[in-house]
Amino acid sequence: MQKPTSTDNDATTRIYLALAQVPEGRVVTYGRLAELAGLPRAARLVGSTLRKLPKDTSLPWHRVLNAQGKISLPQPGFQRQRDRLQAEGVALISGRVDLTLYGWPRQGEL
């Protein structure tokens, strides 16, 4: 048997799987998502991966924010993400989300 490395399963696949678990009305940071995907410190990779998502994906790409709880998307994506978040009850106050409130997972939630 070979010891599994972080590159064994496609990073993309692992990120997809992790993202699929983020519940509605909650959000994750790129960094956190990377960890959950078993790719610690690969926050940037998560970003470029989401960038390539097919626009018809069913994955909750909009529930991903940067470590400051802000949207890291250039227009026009920015607005789309903001609207989607608001649609599921995630409020942006002064352009940012309170991660201690909507952040996922919270202690003991996994």
Added chain:
DNA sequence: AGGATGACCCGAT
């Protein structure tokens, strides 16, 4: 094979 790239992150100013 080696260097550039990016929906990032964090500590220090």
Added chain:
DNA sequence: AATCGGGCCATCC
């Protein structure tokens, strides 16, 4: 609070 610099990691060319 706003900037800056250096670090990070799988991909792409």
